Amino acid sequence: xxxxxxxxxxxxxxxxxxxxxxxxxxxxxxxxxxxxxxxxxxxxxxxxxxxxxxxxxxxxxxxxxxxxxxxxxxxxxxxxxxxxxxxxxxxxxxxxxxxxxxx
Amino acid sequence: xxxxxxxxxxxxxxxxxxxxxxxxxxxxxxxxxxxxxxxxxxxxxxxxxxxxxxxxxxxxxxxxxxxxxxxxxxxxxxxxxxxxxxxxxxxxxxxxxxxxxxxxxxxxxxxxxxxxxxxxxxxxxxxxxxxxxxxxxxxxxxxxxxxxxxxxxxxxxxxxxxxxxxxxxxxxxxxxxxxxxxxxxxxxxxxxxxxxxxxxxxxxxxxxxxxxxxxxxxxxxxxxxxxxxxxxxxxxxxxxxxxxxxxxxxxxxxxxxxxxxxxxxxxxxxxxxxxxxxxxxxxxxxxxxxxxxxxxxxxxxxxxxxxxxxxxxxxxxxxxxxxxxxxxxxxxxxxxxxxxxxxxxxxxxxxxxxxxxxxxxxxxxxxxxxxxxxxxxxxxxxxxxxxxxxxxxxxxxxxxxxxxxxxxxxxxxxxxxxxxxxxxxxxxxxxxxxxxxxxxxxxxxxxxxxxxxxxxxxxxxxxxxxxxxxxxxxxxxxxxxxxxxxxxxxxxxxxxxxxxxxxxxxxxxxxxxxxxxxxxxxxxxxxxxxxxxxxxxxxxxxxxxxxxxxxxxxxxxxxxxxxxxxxxxxxxxxxxxxxxxx
Numbered sequence: 067x068x069x070x071x072x073x074x075x076x077x078x079x080x081x082x083x084x085x086x087x088x089x090x091x092x093x094x095x096x097x098x099x100x101x102x103x104x105x106x107x108x109x110x111x112x113x114x115x116x117x118x119x120x121x122x123x124x125x126x127x128x129x130x131x132x133x134x135x136x137x138x139x140x141x142x143x144x145x146x147x148x149x150x151x152x153x154x155x156x157x158x159x160x161x162x163x164x165x166x167x168x169x
Numbered sequence: 170x171x172x173x174x175x176x177x178x179x180x181x182x183x184x185x186x187x188x189x190x191x192x193x194x195x196x197x198x199x200x201x202x203x204x205x206x207x208x209x210x211x212x213x214x215x216x217x218x219x220x221x222x223x224x225x226x227x228x229x230x231x232x233x234x235x236x237x238x239x240x241x242x243x244x245x246x247x248x249x250x251x252x253x254x255x256x257x258x259x260x261x262x263x264x265x266x267x268x269x270x271x272x273x274x275x276x277x278x279x280x281x282x283x284x285x286x287x288x289x290x291x292x293x294x295x296x297x298x299x300x301x302x303x304x305x306x307x308x309x310x311x312x313x314x315x316x317x318x319x320x321x322x323x324x325x326x327x328x329x330x331x332x333x334x335x336x337x338x339x340x341x342x343x344x345x346x347x348x349x350x351x352x353x354x355x356x357x358x359x360x361x362x363x364x365x366x367x368x369x370x371x372x373x374x375x376x377x378x379x380x381x382x383x384x385x386x387x388x389x390x391x392x393x394x395x396x397x398x399x400x401x402x403x404x405x406x407x408x409x410x411x412x413x414x415x416x417x418x419x420x421x422x423x424x425x426x427x428x429x430x431x432x433x434x435x436x437x438x439x440x441x442x443x444x445x446x447x448x449x450x451x452x453x454x455x456x457x458x459x460x461x462x463x464x465x466x467x468x469x470x471x472x473x474x475x476x477x478x479x480x481x482x483x484x485x486x487x488x489x490x491x492x493x494x495x496x497x498x499x500x501x502x503x504x505x506x507x508x509x510x511x512x513x514x515x516x517x518x519x520x521x522x523x524x525x526x527x528x529x530x531x532x533x534x535x536x537x538x539x540x541x542x543x544x545x546x547x548x549x550x551x552x553x554x555x556x557x558x559x560x561x562x563x564x565x566x567x568x569x570x571x572x573x574x575x576x577x578x579x580x581x582x583x584x585x586x587x588x589x590x591x592x593x594x595x596x597x598x599x600x601x602x603x604x605x606x607x608x609x610x611x612x613x614x615x616x617x618x619x620x621x622x623x624x625x626x627x628x629x630x631x632x633x634x635x636x637x638x639x640x641x642x643x644x645x646x647x648x649x650x651x652x653x654x655x656x657x658x659x660x661x662x663x664x665x666x667x668x669x670x671x672x673x674x675x676x677x678x679x680x681x682x683x684x685x686x687x688x689x690x691x692x693x694x695x696x697x698x699x700x701x702x703x704x705x706x707x708x709x710x711x712x713x714x715x716x717x718x719x720x721x722x723x724x725x726x727x728x729x730x731x732x733x734x735x736x737x738x739x740x741x742x743x744x745x746x747x748x749x750x751x
């Protein structure tokens with residue numbers, strides 16, 4: 067079974083199987099030395115740039131801003147959900163997320 | 170590789186979407202196949218329907234395109250009646266009530282909570298009265314903007330209204346131009362005040378004189394590639410072309426076709442023509458237009474009147490069209506302030522009555538989200554101005570009321586990061602009560618946009634506010650970035666973002682402190698824009714000085730995480746069900 071993953075409406079949200087699943091304006095704690103110099107970036111998600119998969123994990127690259135240091139940039143790939151038996155399940159995005167540069 | 174959106178457009182797009190829209194309306198929202206919803210919601214935009222945000226499934230924003238903001242006699246009443254009957258949903262706005270119409274920065278009208286099943290009836294009523302939602306959103310010719318009082322304005326160089334009408338008739342529903350890589354925003358201005366705001370449009374026609382056979386003829390200079398969105402603001406570039414009024418359609422169609430054929434269809438972020446102009450330069454745009462898209466010799470640019478521009482410039486006369494102004498025919502147009510562009514349905518209907526009673530019944534919309542009642546004779550003026558409705562929609566409002574613009578915000582919009590319209594109302598009321606501008610400053614523009622899409626045109630305001638987040642006492646709260654000193658005119662410039670992430674409850678205090686510094690340190694007679702211009706970002710940041718005051722903001726939390734910010738039970742779990750089909 068294939069899963070349809072799309073970024074829509076000028077990067078406003080991630081659509082999974084024609085359902086809006088992750089939206090801009092979330093605040094993520096991001097463990098990524100590539101994004102900014104903070105130990106943990108406090109990232110406002112302003113825009114989804116790309117979506118991809120790594121096995122069952124759904125990943126996105128987003129444009130956003132660290133509200134601690136003010137860095138504005140596009141992230142590496144950040145896991146936001148998991149496909150299990152064809153269904154999307156949110157990853158706990160309140161906890162620390164990690165980014166990597168390889169898609 | 171073409172995007173999903175391009176693939177959907179290549180299958181069904183343009184006029185033909187209508188029959189599918191009506192079929193789904195007839196058979197029910199639930200009959201839209203689950204695996205085709207993204208595609209259909211994208212296509213519906215072409216007919217002016219925008220699916221509201223997460224938590225409001227099955228409800229639509231409907232945009233009515235009113236070319237140049239012109240509502241002919243009777244049309245405002247139709248808008249009011251439709252708003253009253255159909256623009257009602259499960260959420261009630263604490264300031265504006267259950268039903269209202271929004272006047273936008275591109276002279277259109279937006280209604281919310283529209284149900285799919287009602288669309289055929291709404292379309293029937295709109296179209297029976299000469300109104301349409303066609304191409305109000307989507308990748309095509311959008312509503313054409315300009316000086317809203319074209320044809321009536323005593324300051325006008327050339328009447329642009331026949332040109333705009335002709336463009337609208339030519340390019341609405343035109344299959345050759347219905348599927349562009351991205352939206353296509355056109356401005357045609359005939360007045361010398363710059364009120365068409367051409368500089369921030371994809372394509373701008375601005376009044377200009379050209380000597381032809383020894384005679385000065387009036388026509389338009391052409392600029393291409395302006396726009397504010399996505400942290401990539403651009404001013405339209407001069408392509409060194411002058412056109413006579415009867416050539417506007419050919420040149421506009423040529424540039425639209427050039428964009429159709431050369432715009433980036435593989436990356437929607439890079440698709441607007443402003444990026445093509447970046448890549449090519451204005452010279453190549455002109456050359457390509459000449460060689461491939463028009464069959465007559467283009468003339469070089471004529472003598473423009475940009476030095477006379479005043480609209481949204483931050484200084485001089487007529488920064489907006491509020492107040493009583495003389496028309497060419499000796500009657501008057503009266504610009505009324507509609508705070509943040511939103512007007513309750515009852516008020517819309519009452520205004521339609523007043524426009525008929527005192528004027529011709531015609532009403533026009535400005536790019537500052539205001540309404541203009543036209544054709545009011547001198548002898549009717551005093552009685553009109555004494556009407557109760559004008560106490561609220563004033564022709565002589567506080568600078569903080571007349572200067573306020575706000576986009577839709579998290580109330581309905583997917584992109585926005587913060588609440589906007591109600592917040593800007595609260596800001597304006599607080600500033601009016603607590604802050605005094607210097608005596609000789611009677612306009613002060615504050616534009617609040619919920620995100621970088623810039624629908625409130627924040628970069629061209631005295632004070633630009635843009636949605637952000639921050640932490641306050643450890644809690645995530647809505648915040649605003651603050652930019653200063655933007656404006657249009659002969660030498661337009663975008664605001665400089667000098668202060669970042671101000672918690673929303675400290676923004677009114679920040680603006681008060683900024684104005685206090687301005688009043689204390691300005692040179693005699695200096696405009697705010699000029700004051701900003703002679704200070705560096707660090708100095709300006711110090712002037713902003715965020716501060717808590719007695720202003721209280723009830724929407725500090727993450728309003729995007731609610732299904733509707735003003736609902737008593739606002740959690741996503743309390744989202745209303747998709748509306749049942751009638």
